[in-house]
Amino acid sequence: MIRQSKQLRHGSRARWAIFSLLIFSTFLSCNDKVESTYTYITQVPVYLKTSEVRAMQVGLTSPKAIAATGKIYVYGDYLFISEPNEGIHVFDNQNPSSPKKIHFLKIPGSVDMAVNTNILYADSYVDLLAFDISDIDNIQLVKRVEDVFPHMFINTEKSMLVTYKDSIVSYTVPQSDPRLIAFNDAAANFSGGGGWTAGGQTYGQGGSMARFTLLKSHLYAVDQSSLRLFDVSQPRSPSFVSDISLGWGIETIFPYKDNLFIGSTTGMHIYDASTPSAPVRKSVYQHFTACDPVVVNDKHAFVTLRSGNFCQQGVDRLEILNIEDLSNPVLLKSYEMRNPHGLGLDGNRLFICEGQYGLKYFNAADVLNIDKNQLEFLQNQKSYDVIPTGKSLIVVGSDGVSQYDYKSSGNLKKLSTISIGNG
Secondary structure: OEEEEEEEOOOOOOOOOOOOOOOOOOOOOOOOOEEEEEEEEEEEEEEEEHHHHHHOOOEEEOOOOEOOOOOEEEEOOEEEEEEOOOEEEEEEOOOOOOOEEEEEEEOOOOOOEEEEOOEEEEEEOOEEEEEEOOOOOOOEEEEEEOOOOHHHEEEOOOOEEEEEEEEEEEEEEEOOOOOOOOOOOOOOOOOOOOOEEEOOEEEOEEOOOOOEEEEOOEEEEEOOOEEEEEEOOOOOOOEEEEEEEOOOOEEEEEEEOOEEEEEEOOEEEEEEOOOOOOOEEEEEEEOOOOEOOEEEOOOEEEEEEEOEOOEOOOOOEEEEEEOOOOOOOEEEEEEEOOOOOOEEEEOOEEEEEOEOOOEEEEEOOOHHHHHHHEEEEEOOOOEOEEEEOOOOEEEEEOOEEEEEEOOOOOOOEEEEEEEEEOO
């Protein structure tokens, strides 16, 4: 008997995405019986009651190794790195060449975060939690807003919700019974400055893959199909306002001035949030089915479209849109990419994460000739999202979080790397 062993592994942990990979076995042999054993990581459902969730430990623990990277967020001299469904690693980042791990904030079921005037907001399964981080060594939970992320509920009457955990599975396929092997994967949703001030409140900044953002004393959170609004004019006491249905496939949210740019698998939604409690849709730019984060400036939106995972009908490219008329965004030009994920923009500096293929750096002053103005392509830097803070360029990838000096010279100079695991 001949056995062939194959391993399949997904590269991220986001709980809401479930996909299927179809693998067919075709083998040639004379007399030997051929079997193929596949080992893969799948995500299996875990059913919880909200009473169990709220009884779980929440709060500061000793710093620990990062098992998996999720969203990244910058607030002042602090760098927050999410470990999906587990909590947030807190680093003192005064010196980007030597970030210091200081705490782990345990938050079961947490994926996204945002910071407003020393109050950190994070999801915990179906709840929104607010933490006072004014004393970084004594972070305190100050409010829990319950049942505000209902997309996780499977039975609201019994308060049952579903999440997912990894499970290693092996499966043997004989030659006489070729079949597909389905495994669940998760999209690379990772949570661009170190923050800004508005209306007396000071906000931090996430990346282009963020699902939480702050604008005009409001917290906005997107799930797969809706935009959820919270009034945070009293930062310690967030209150749920309303939700807006957006349609399926919503992925990311990016604020710019009085507007919200929301990426989905089928297009980019633009909302006027000049009245922050009642955003109004200005337009929807539609494209091929593809994963879609976005960053913008006064005139242009930079959108990356990515194939693979649940975006298998998509394309791999960068699109540049003219958004001077928000009611009518116009595609100016497209550029072919390898497998673009998140992106960041600082003035004319454009950074594009190419996933396993590396990190690209462009001068984007001439949006019609970006391909002729590539400054660097770091093929050894795996990258999924990026935040250009002015102080450093923070890059998150499957193997850790790296920081680069991108302003003192024309080249990217690596300053440090925070590794996954004990490295």
